[in-house]
Amino acid sequence: MKKNRLLFIAIFAAAILSACNKSFLDTKPTNAVPDDQVFNSVDNASTALTGIWAYMFETYFTFAVPGIKSLDLTSDAMGSDVALTTSYGFRDSYTFIEMTDNTKNRVSAYWTILYKTIDNCNNFLSKIDQVPGDDAKRKLLKGQASALRGWCYLTLAEFYSFGVTTSATGKSVPIYTDPANPATPGKPRSSVTQVYQQAISDLTAALPLLADYQRDATQKFKIDANVANGLLARAYLYSNQPAKAIDPAVAARQGYSLMSGDDYNKGFNDVNNPEWIWGQPQTPNQNVAASTFNFLDVSTPVAYYKSFKADPWFQGYFDSTDVRFRLFQWSTTGPGALLYKKFRFRDPGAQVADVVLMRSAEMYLIEAESYARTANNAKAAEALNALRSVRSSHPYNGGGQVLDSILLERRKELWGEGFSLVDIIRTGGTVVRKPFKNFNGGDSIINVRQPDGSVIPVRGVGHRTLTLPDKSAFVPNSPYYLFAIPLSEIQNNPNLNN
């Protein structure tokens, strides 16, 4: 019996010894890795750029904020040409009560995405030089990280302050170029000129690093020299340095011819479109960015919200010969909305559509605008007409200001691609929203011809919101056009307005 009792003591002692085993308390995650496993070779380090890119595009903040692509929709919802419905999503952006409200999820979402990407780039750039591996690849990755950070700063410069022509020293957003640690203090807002300058210097630094990079045709989401040039052209144009924008705009479109009229009518959902310089492809199991089509796509049944209806007045800017004009169609069910069927799901069952980030048409328009702003109207008209002719639209032949024609052409060509609010802010312009009434103030009745020849009369509905939230008229440089800085930044960054 004594022996048995001793056995118990032995078990007890053994148990205590086993629990003393030091490694018992060491655990590791299985869905994350310590940073030294990322930055131990150039190949592994490259995952850090892929990862932050996927974070930007494939993270739902809400179903109305499916990643950074939804910023483009916000920009158009706050412009003149989209007559948004009251469906879920962008209705409060459209009425200018969302982006001025620093408590809104959308306000903090874009800020979060852009600055998290910036810090990931900062972290990457600070570490990549010490990582062993192939130098050519290292160079290319540095170029991509630098350009990605440049794009983030360019985006921030566009929305958080008025354009440089309105106020070059206006306070925009903070600039960070070093990786953050828990002690990193918030920085003060830099001027809009400085933020554009940061974008330009990042993009300029990227260009030579990307010079030798031949992008795989299936990887149009990767930043190459064309993309960096295109971003640089935007940055120069938006920061009112048009002379410098021309060369990068031309360089950016090299190898990307304008698409045919048929391709324009294919739904803007395929990254293989010859005109797309940059885009994020989507698949059935990676389709967060594609869910922007739930709002943009107004004609595919599977689209949930179909809220991006066109302002009927917008249709009037097109020649009837224009390949883009064919995309208009009046809805004959429900309130009479004008559908502009530019965006359509490629695979409705899987809710898949690639999303576009840069096209050569935009580069023609940057080139044209830059010539116009440097008083070279002939070259401006030439670039503008290069696009117009492909779209089967009447060429510009001197009627009115060429600059106005180019800015209008941007609205027509780039509708739904995110340039509306950018153009309004950077040019010191105004939102224009007119009620859709006939000449004597009555309803506009549209007779919609059906395929069988019959005619259905539709009472056209246009803009719902015709004034700013305080009931005042839309004016140039209204503070309602700017994105608010999120409340959490204001509360936690004491240096913000220093």
Added chain:
Amino acid sequence: MLQRLLIILLLLGPLAAFAQVRTVTGTVLSAKDKEPLPGATIVIKGTTKGVLTGPDGTFRLEVTDPAATTLVISYVGMTPQEVPVSTAPITISLQSSGKDIDEVVVIAYGTAKKSSYTGSVSQIKGAELENRQVSSITKALQGLAPGVQSASQSGQPGSDATIRIRGVGSINASADPLYVVDGVPYGGNLSAINPYDIESISVLKDAASAALYGSRGANGVIIITTKKGKAKGSNIDVRVSQGFSKRAVKDYDRMSTDQYFPMFWRALFNENLMSSDSVTAARDASRDLVDNLGINPYGSAFPQPVGTDGKLVAGAKPLWNDDWNKAMQRTGHRTEANVAISGATDKTRYFISGGYLDDQGIYLGSGFKRYTVRSNIDIDARKWLKVGLNLNATHSDQQAPPSEDSRSDNYVNYGRLMGPMYPVYQRDPNTGAYLLDAKGGRIFDYGDYRPDPANPRTNLVQTSGIDKHDTIRDDVSARVYAEATLYKGLKFKTSYNADYSTRVGHDYTNPTLGFDAEVGGTVVKGNYRTFSWTFNNILTYETTFDEKHHLNVLLGQEAYKYQYTYLQGNKSGFSVPGIDEPSDAALIGGFEGYSDSYRQSSYLGRAEYDYSNKYFFSASLRRDGSSRFAPDRRWGTFWSVGASWKMTEEAFLKNSSWLNLLTLRASYGGQGNDNLGPTRYYNYLPLYSVNSNLGLGGTFRENLYNNLLKWETNLNLNLGVDWAMFDNRFGGSAEFFVRKSQDLLYSRPKPPSIGYASVDENIGALKNTGIDINLHGTPIRTKDFSWNIDLNMTHYRNKVTSLPQQEIISGTKKLMVGKSIYDFFIRQWSGVDPNTGAPLWKVTKPDGSIGDTSNYAASSLYYSGSSLPDLYGGLTNTFTYKNFSLSFLIVYSLGGKVLDNDYTFLMGLGSAAGRAWSTEVLNAWTPTNRNTDVPQVNSVAPSWTGTSTRFLYDATYARLKTLNLSYTLPKTLMERAHLNNITVYVQGENLFTLYNHKGMDPEQTVGGTTYYRYPAVKSVSAGLNLSF
């Protein structure tokens, strides 16, 4: 073994081995329920020699003194009895002397007598839980113990309530108490425990009682002890009950079709007025009304049912006025059956039970079925060795459709928010008659004409029967131990305890009808497995010396390991309807899975000492290492000291005629908390999250790490007094507590422009101060009739005492030193502008003065009351008359506010065409109704339902939680039928509720916000308990 130990304690010296010995054996029972009384004292009259009864109530006493003639049998709370010494076995039944004041309570790693225990513990007996119609024990805890706050925010069958003990001691880290089942922390699902298997529940509230659980006891401990076999022989217990359930409180009042149409007309009219004159505006509103709502329930005879005067045209009668809310609900059925066999032989005690529960929800497609088996066996393997095994296995199948969140397929919201003009079944637009299919059945209306807010192309009334939202759980829980007596009073116990839990989630929406028809249906299926074990080794030593000194020492070691692993995939596009597994669908939407692991290693010790059963002291120490922290920060030390003074044992009170018990208690100590959250195990490591883009592997820095993280500490002070008077008929306890938490594990906000909105740090401190009071009495006690009353109440205040920055705003709350984490910090409603009908909120202007603004975003945030009740608790009354017993429990919560977001959905101003409207909107501002709390309706008005004090309501309520009427058949009758007991009863849950804000169930979260949840149900059941 216990017996042997107690002999040593009580005989106080060696037995006289040479005297002639008479051996007395027998059993001590409680007269009331014939249950054996373990621990009853049998003493030879006039001496101190005696024994205690064993776990089965039996004793064996050797009487060496030939002169001894009488034995005195006593038990705390019972009237002592004297019997002559005889050698024939005797059975003694002791009568209760009133409330059982000296009950034995289960505490950390052992048991204690409540009247002398230094710590704070409330015990709930199994009998109080047995007849409750709840599927999770967490829901039965409400109102039964002071200091325990239970918020059962969901009425979904099988869901748990949130339990908070003495307030929230942490801001970011978990505030859940530790659940301990049969002595060891429990890692399974709480709903897997059959309430009927429970012997008792102890709630440990202070440091002295909980500190021995160290790091894991910071938020209090709930110890669940399951039943064991007691009496010799075997007893079979059968229980069945059957009941019905409905919504406990009526939902919000909503407009009828006849109210809705003129109101929506007005919204359109007011919109039109913004751009045209009133004649045109009225004309257009009348013309567009049906277009906007998508339907004309008044039939084609009234193409414009609302005239230009804004009133229904004469003669217009709606052909239907459907209540979707009603259509989504039903009367739930509840069936429960339990069988248990328990008993004991010489060396074995056993309890074996099986349970079945079918709890059908009141919303379509919801319910909970559970099957449980339990086997608790204890064996005296050797004189010095005891072994035991408790095994529980539970299988449950919960149907839990979405009933949280504002998603459009939320089953609770769907019916509530659908306008009454939309028919559930297809109707003839001219006559209102049902359209019938070929078989003569009604056809569900999917309403593709409905506007977006009325969920076009859906009909959950039908698809709730086709779609699937199932959670299948399997839980197995084992407790195995061996306890050896190594030397007099020295024992060693080792135990291995495992909890295995697996959950299969299966959500399916069909490919042909409703929400996901466009994508061909969807399926999400996942398997989630947790396995945890605790291995502990405990050495205890108990001794008494010099007759008056009693010492009890415990030393131990414990290791804990938790593993979680899951995998989940989703697909869409079913080939054919009627099959619902992932293999039947075409497109993979996603496939995920990973594992987490968490470990703890601990050393613990406790010493308890008492002098003359008068002065009691205890101290404990525990060291815990947690895998959540960096190696050099991982260990924390937790401790407690406590003392109590049983004043009624002092000479000056001992002979008091009316005071039976007076004990003063005090304790102080520190416990820890390392629980940053269920998915945050490795926050001290510089991690990159893993993702991918189009087949390429990706990693990114998602969060900042902090390798300086360490334990959060709770320092608890508890002062208490217990008393009993007048033959123990009245008594109670009062406790004052201060619960300070420091080094709070908190996500400290950072400016998001550095890339990260927060970093986990140990920052700040907060304090909960309060009192718990428990009063009980037996105002009437006669032979046939008795009335027992039990009242408990808790009041506490919460205060932030230190922060690293002046203020931290998160959600609807703002943290500041001196304020509470429960204080709402939201916009202040300032009424409706009588001149314009616009909503107004308060704004602090740059000059510091306060004015009004109609711009919600521009208005300022203010402290606006607290979600914390002033007082909460429960009141139990039990009446017994002969064999009848009537008892009821009223739970109450006085004071505090709740922010009702659910209601805001019904309070729109007309921008959501087709969504149901609260009748309160009928009182909207008009030029002739200027003094109102509802702004002017206008179909393009900006939303006014954002968070503000407009929707902050008083949360005070009282609820008749349970009412039970039972009748036990007379013994004589039963004996003839060879039965021990037959009881029949009827029982109601949540039968009656007193509350303020109609429509909202008053039981919401501790934080005081709603979340579109499944409301509480009321139920009535009848049952039969049979024992033979």
